[in-house]
Amino acid sequence: MFVVVGVTGGIAAYKTVHLVRLLVKEGHEVHVVPTDDAVRFVGLPTWEAISRHSVTTSVHDDVARVRHVSLGQSADLVIVAPATANTLAKMATGLADDLLGTTLLATTAPVVVAPAMHTEMWRHPATMANIATLRARGVITVGPADGELTGGDSGPGRMSEPEDIVAAALAAAGAPEADLAGLRAVVTAGGTREPIDPVRFIGNRSSGKQGVAVALAAADRGADVVLIAAYVDEGVLGEASAHPRVRVVRAGTAAELAAAVGHEAGEADAIVMAAAVADYRVADVSEAKLTKDAAAGPGVTLHLVENDDILAGLVGARREGQTVVGFAAETPGEGETLLDRGRRKAARKGADLLAVNQVGWAQGFEVDENEVMILDASGGVVATPRGSKREVADALWDAVRENRGKTK
Numbered sequence: 001m002f003v004v005v006g007v008t009g010g011i012a013a014y015k016t017v018h019l020v021r022l023l024v025k026e027g028h029e030v031h032v033v034p035t036d037d038a039v040r041f042v043g044l045p046t047w048e049a050i051s052r053h054s055v056t057t058s059v060h061d062d063v064a065r066v067r068h069v070s071l072g073q074s075a076d077l078v079i080v081a082p083a084t085a086n087t088l089a090k091m092a093t094g095l096a097d098d099l100l101g102t103t104l105l106a107t108t109a110p111v112v113v114a115p116a117m118h119t120e121m122w123r124h125p126a127t128m129a130n131i132a133t134l135r136a137r138g139v140i141t142v143g144p145a146d147g148e149l150t151g152g153d154s155g156p157g158r159m160s161e162p163e164d165i166v167a168a169a170l171a172a173a174g175a176p177e178a179d180l181a182g183l184r185a186v187v188t189a190g191g192t193r194e195p196i197d198p199v200r201f202i203g204n205r206s207s208g209k210q211g212v213a214v215a216l217a218a219a220d221r222g223a224d225v226v227l228i229a230a231y232v233d234e235g236v237l238g239e240a241s242a243h244p245r246v247r248v249v250r251a252g253t254a255a256e257l258a259a260a261v262g263h264e265a266g267e268a269d270a271i272v273m274a275a276a277v278a279d280y281r282v283a284d285v286s287e288a289k290l291t292k293d294a295a296a297g298p299g300v301t302l303h304l305v306e307n308d309d310i311l312a313g314l315v316g317a318r319r320e321g322q323t324v325v326g327f328a329a330e331t332p333g334e335g336e337t338l339l340d341r342g343r344r345k346a347a348r349k350g351a352d353l354l355a356v357n358q359v360g361w362a363q364g365f366e367v368d369e370n371e372v373m374i375l376d377a378s379g380g381v382v383a384t385p386r387g388s389k390r391e392v393a394d395a396l397w398d399a400v401r402e403n404r405g406k407t408k
């Protein structure tokens with residue numbers, strides 16, 4: 001998210017250094033816009049070092065890029081912390097005599113202010129009227145908190161804690177709640193490729209989109225994620241690779257995927273097997289490219305041997321507190337329903353949850369929408385999300401949370 005943090009001239013500006021750091025650590029692009037008064041408390045080098053972007057107070061710098069409006073236009077969220085009584089008054093009247101003022105007028109993003117001032121200034125009818133005006137315009141206020149102030153007096157006027165301001169601001173901007181914070185997740189995605197010879201393989205139509213969406217949803221909700229990617233298109237993997245809480249591990253074959261899962265699963269709280277793992281591999285992979293000349297007749301026969309069932313291995317080795325989730329892609333035949341098939345597989349696999357979806361020539365693969373039935377270990381239907389793969393992913397994590405709440 002592109003976040004503009006306005007800083008105005010109050011001693012609480014030192015706390016905003018931590019606020020900026022929290023946002024940067026979360027992976028947001030943060031641009032700090034201090035006022036001239038703010039830099040008397042905390043200087044430009046600090047803001048530049050902590051935000052990793054150049055910082056200026058003036059509308060006359062970087063004019064070629066029309067910075068006085070471009071920051072506001074680009075912003076997904078604007079936070080003003082601390083917001084002094086003077087700044088609140090300027091915001092209420094729409095004054096724009098510095099870069100923060102122009103940015104605030106140019107933005108259509110949610111604006112969150114964290115007032116900080118002495119109690120008398122906060123309670124003054126002028127400030128109260130300004131706050132009422134700003135709230136009526138949709139500005140969100142966080143605090144001020146009640147407590148000790150710099151003059152030794154106490155009362156409402158302290159800037160709220162950076163963690164609280166960040167949480168309120170991200171919620172205002174529609175960012176998901178960090179309800180999976182601290183969860184260690186392993187997610188597999190994509191289809192394995194089982195080599196026949198140096199140029200050929202047996203693969204499947206999995207694009208990896210659903211697995212990547214599962215990984216991203218968890219990371220956006222605060223989990224630390226290891227994404228074990230079999231064959232996944234770079235374009236699909238891109239956003240996940242860039243996420244600060246996703247570590248991508250590559251695997252090609254079912255055996256490589258099994259080894260990677262074995263390596264990562266021990267520490268995990270939740271493991272989601274969204275990868276389409278080949279059930280069989282070629283017994284004797286040819287070192288040289290197979291040629292038609294070498295084939296004895298008009299056809300060739302490949303001898304296939306069974307791969308280990310990774311999910312079954314995970315279920316068998318599951319430790320206390322670990323949640324194991326499988327996926328099942330089914331093509332129900334005549335006279336049987338998707339639910340029948342799903343229930344049989346849920347019973348056979350023994351995973352805590354199984355996400356079952358119907359696939360076909362034109363269904364389930366390489367598309368952005370999905371519909372799944374989430375079953376628990378006894379075959380009960382927990383949820384039937386339908387929508388974007390991200391929506392399905394979020395529903396899956398909701399089910400994981402509920403399942404962990406019940407059983408762990």
Ligand code: CTP
Nearest residue numbers: 273275277279307308309310311326327328329
């Ligand atoms: N899976 C696995 N290891 C395998 C094959 C599949 O871990 N060798 C996992 C998949 O990642 C998925 C689940 O098992 O989470 C179900 O995969 P699926 O292919 O539907 O199940 P199979 O047991 O292979 O059943 P089927 O006979 O329907 O192919």
